[in-house]
Amino acid sequence: MKKFALLLLLPIIGKAQIPSYKPAVNFIQQHKVSMLEEFMHFLAIPNIASDKENILRNANWIMAAMKQRGINDVSLLYPKTKNAPPAVYGEVITPGATETIIFYAHYDGQPVDTTKWATGLHPFKPVLLPGIYDDNAKTISIQEAIEHENARIYARGASDDKAGVMAIINAYGALKASGINPTVNIKFFFEGEEEAGSPHLHEIMELYANKLQSNMWVICDGPLHQSGRKQVVFGVRGDTHVEVTVFASKRPLHSGHYGNWAPNPAMQLSKLLSSMKDDNGKVLIKDFYSDITPLLASEKEALRKIPNVDQQVMDELGFIKPENSSWSLADAVNMPSLNINGIQSANVGKLAANVIPTKAIASIDLRLVVGNDWQKQQQKVVNHIKAQGFFVTDREPTDEQRKKYSKIAMVALSSGYNAQKTSMDNPFAKRIVKAVATTSVDPIITTPTLGGSLPLFIFEKYLNTKPISVPIANHDNNQHAENENLKLSNFWKGIETFMSIMTLQK
Ligand SMILES: [Zn+2]
Numbered sequence: 023m024k025k026f027a028l029l030l031l032l033p034i035i036g037k038a039q040i041p042s043y044k045p046a047v048n049f050i051q052q053h054k055v056s057m058l059e060e061f062m063h064f065l066a067i068p069n070i071a072s073d074k075e076n077i078l079r080n081a082n083w084i085m086a087a088m089k090q091r092g093i094n095d096v097s098l099l100y101p102k103t104k105n106a107p108p109a110v111y112g113e114v115i116t117p118g119a120t121e122t123i124i125f126y127a128h129y130d131g132q133p134v135d136t137t138k139w140a141t142g143l144h145p146f147k148p149v150l151l152p153g154i155y156d157d158n159a160k161t162i163s164i165q166e167a168i169e170h171e172n173a174r175i176y177a178r179g180a181s182d183d184k185a186g187v188m189a190i191i192n193a194y195g196a197l198k199a200s201g202i203n204p205t206v207n208i209k210f211f212f213e214g215e216e217e218a219g220s221p222h223l224h225e226i227m228e229l230y231a232n233k234l235q236s237n238m239w240v241i242c243d244g245p246l247h248q249s250g251r252k253q254v255v256f257g258v259r260g261d262t263h264v265e266v267t268v269f270a271s272k273r274p275l276h277s278g279h280y281g282n283w284a285p286n287p288a289m290q291l292s293k294l295l296s297s298m299k300d301d302n303g304k305v306l307i308k309d310f311y312s313d314i315t316p317l318l319a320s321e322k323e324a325l326r327k328i329p330n331v332d333q334q335v336m337d338e339l340g341f342i343k344p345e346n347s348s349w350s351l352a353d354a355v356n357m358p359s360l361n362i363n364g365i366q367s368a369n370v371g372k373l374a375a376n377v378i379p380t381k382a383i384a385s386i387d388l389r390l391v392v393g394n395d396w397q398k399q400q401q402k403v404v405n406h407i408k409a410q411g412f413f414v415t416d417r418e419p420t421d422e423q424r425k426k427y428s429k430i431a432m433v434a435l436s437s438g439y440n441a442q443k444t445s446m447d448n449p450f451a452k453r454i455v456k457a458v459a460t461t462s463v464d465p466i467i468t469t470p471t472l473g474g475s476l477p478l479f480i481f482e483k484y485l486n487t488k489p490i491s492v493p494i495a496n497h498d499n500n501q502h503a504e505n506e507n508l509k510l511s512n513f514w515k516g517i518e519t520f521m522s523i524m525t526l527q528k
Pocket of ligand 1 (some may be wrong): 243
């Protein structure tokens with residue numbers, strides 16, 4: 023009798039080890055063609071946040087796709103500000119469930135410069151290619167793409183972040199069609215102006231605070247680790263900008279008649295910028311690193327486990343980092359940074375003229391970690407500019423100022439936001455990590471922060487809830503630039519990732 027009971031138990035034990043969402047993976051396998059067709063229709067709708075008409079078309083398209091999958095209470099959540107893009111909302115209440123997860127993605131994309139896209143590619147005419155774009159690449163059919171392991175889909179939003187929207191709703195659709203119940207209540211929240219800096223997200227959160235309660239927000243945005251492994255990310259860096267314009271003569275000067283004598287703003291700006299960093303990439307601005315909250319033991323441990331991809335990424339991108347730089351890529355994103363986004367003065371190349379320019383401008387990007395305050399960080403840069411002997415003003419210099427000061431810098435401070443981190447010891451987040459791990463043969467990566475920035479602090483501020491990020495896109499997706507693409511294998515794996523979270527275990 024005992025032996026018989028044991029035999030009966032065996033299949034049950036066996037089954038318990040197979041995650042409950044697995045049958046829905048077959049559903050994905052069988053419906054790849056229709057899912058891809060649908061994704062391509064979605065990508066064909068232009069999605070720049072300022073394009074009000076098309077943004078609404080996107081929102082309505084998503085609502086229809088959600089209703090089709092049996093998602094309830096599908097609606098548009100508008101902010102208080104008129105004419106701002108709405109968020110698309112929907113929910114699934116699971117009988118008996120006491121926990122709720124909100125899945126976030128954004129349906130708007132970065133502005134496009136169509137002329138920069140490669141021949142045959144267009145931001146809003148999605149095509150499939152058998153791999154990374156090159157001049158000889160020929161488009162392939164949906165059927166061919168499904169059979170091709172390196173196939174990619176090219177369009178604005180293919181990876182950032184319509185892939186997130188589609189992976190999330192397809193995950194729920196596949197579970198539902200396979201008769202598998204989620205274990206938690208699910209809410210869907212798709213933002214329509216993330217790439218414009220989420221200027222009204224806090225208004226939506228304030229207006230709909232009751233609707234938007236949950237145990238955790240799962241953010242699908244950004245890329246996987248460069249090693250190709252899945253990752254769960256516990257934070258994001260903050261971000262702000264400083265624009266510096268250095269002035270010299272009021273009109274351009276003949277470089278022969280006045281060279282060696284008149285000040286050159288491009289030279290002054292170059293010297294100013296080079297005083298900000300040493301040859302190894304360390305920022306030299308006073309107190310730049312002084313407010314940082316030190317990493318916790320669990321965060322240091324997580325960083326230690328991240329595979330070092332420095333050589334791989336340097337080979338891929340065609341450069342070598344400074345010889346004495348002490349940071350790996352993983353270390354570097356856990357520190358505040360200062361980067362020049364662009365420099366402008368007079369012309370170069372065919373348009374170059376023998377002049378001394380009148381001004382030179384640099385845009386500086388400051389990424390922040392927990393402990394940094396974005397306004398204080400900007401002020402450190404301003405103080406540094408003053409310490410280099412510049413008169414600093416917030417507007418074009420007057421004639422009196424030009425007569426009085428030999429070095430004049432106009433500084434424009436943009437708005438910004440601080441970094442956000444969720445504890446790596448958060449028990450709910452740990453269960454999500456465990457769920458994602460069931461979808462991957464390779465160990466998954468957990469990391470204290472993404473190098474990039476999102477205004478995730480507002481989830482804490484307005485809803486008192488913690489977010490974590492579960493990205494799905496390939497790291498070489500050209501997001502924010504021309505030829506944006508998504509590797510299809512990432513899409514299918516991403517759907518599975520979200521199915522595992524929707525069937526979260528205790
Ligand atoms: Zn994004």
